[in-house]
Amino acid sequence: MADVVRAAGLRGLPALVTTLGADGDALLSGFGIAPSALESDDAVIPSVAAARALEAAAAACDCGDLGLRLAGQQNASVLGPLAIAIENSPTLGEALDCARRFLFVHSPGLSVAQVPDPESRPGVAGIRYSGATELPPQVADLGLGLLHRVTTLLAGGYGLRSVHLPHPPLAPVGHYTTFFGADVRFDQPAAVLRVPQTLPATPVTGGGNEMLREVALDYMRSHFPAPGLFISARVRHLLARSLGSGPVDLAATARQLRMHPRTLQRRLADEQESFEDLLDDVRRAAAHRLITQTDLPLSQVTAMVSLAEQSALSRASRRWFGLPPRDLRRSSR
The missing domain is CATH 1.10.10.60 (Homeodomain-like)
Structure with missing residues (x-):
């Protein structure tokens, strides 16, 4: 499949860039991205253009934590139909499984998976966010930041142990630790949230609507062919x-x-x-x-x-x- 991403993944970026002193719409247009596309639930844009726009925006605003700031303004709705399946899952484990199976609906080049704890601590597991190629720093921050924010919205505090990021700090370290509410370690092999091993059993707040979840899953299965x-x-x-x-x-x-x-x-x-x-x-x-x-x-x-x-x-x-x-x-x- 073509290397694309839902334009909604950058939703909120023009306004954020404008508040930081640059022209958000002009910046997007410079990469061939129509600002109006970000408000569509169906529009897709080249992944390379989205990544370059995000990195350019951080440079233009001299804002190293731009990806985290954008993640802090978003929620699962930027994931389109996948959001309905995630938000209506009975547990975080089933929500994560939905994301693992269907994140390609948002972008074929991105993936999320539960992995062993990169620090090999007992009772701890990892949730890794990765791409088909190495993630640019702002993309890694936005993706892992959104994963953290959605998990928090689904279940409240979820016992995050620490965070691994695959790049050096681009802003004061305090900005990262404040956002995640946990220790953040840089220049790591992958972008990972270190979480309790019992996290998958945590109920999603509200219990979810099984009928809505199945409708969303059926829609994604029938409308979006899997990569490969x-x-x-x-x-x-x-x-x-x-x-x-x-x-x-x-x-x-x-x-x-x-x-x-x-x-x-x-x-x-x-x-x-x-x-x-x-x-x-x-x-x-x-x-x-x-x-x-x-x-x-x-x-x-x-x-x-x-x-x-x-x-x-x-x-x-x-x-x-x-x-x-x-x-x-x-x-x-």
Whole structure:
């Protein structure tokens, strides 16, 4: 998947930069980031642009703890649908598991995981925040700071033992210890929160709403393919999302995958697949569901499977199922 991050991850940055004496909107625009994108729950931006904007903002404001300050103004809502699953988990362990499995929805290049205590103390575990490549200092501070803030909001004081950061102090050490409320150690191998080993059993404040959690998990499973999938699976996923609402041709799908159409065709061929066959299969599955499980007019079904005319649906239905749509619907009842 492309190395992107939800623009909401920088939510609040322009206003913070402006209060520190610089022009927040102009700074973002200089990196090709529209300030309005930060208020969207769906917009994504290149991860490199986001990291460079954050580092440039810290330099322009002469504010070494900018990442921590921004984290202190944010909450889980910047994570989009993942926030709903996290906030409605019954325990911190299940909230962490949601983050581990679905943080790629926020950015494919980031991960969070429970790890052994880097200091090997009994009764202590680590929660590591990492990237596909080395995290720039402000990105590490923002990410680990947000992880700490969300955990605190979910369960109150959670017994944080100490914090490891993979860079030297960029501001007075007191700024870090005040933010985390714990000892902070610098130039460590990874960004880690050292927490009680019993933390996963800690209940989330309010107990959570299991129905909302499952709805959010189902949404993420169905709308966001996990990194590492075969290209054919990613194409199938994009086509299923675009049927009836957007273009479903090769060029449009290639643009969404940020590759040339010929490259996409070649990679599909490497998997013994073709774009035309995948589109036909996705259409067939959608048409069968809409014809047999709903009472929608066939003209609407035609539009929802991205066919131009109802006669095209009739021909396709005979080819797929051996029956025209009306007979298929009747037989299914």
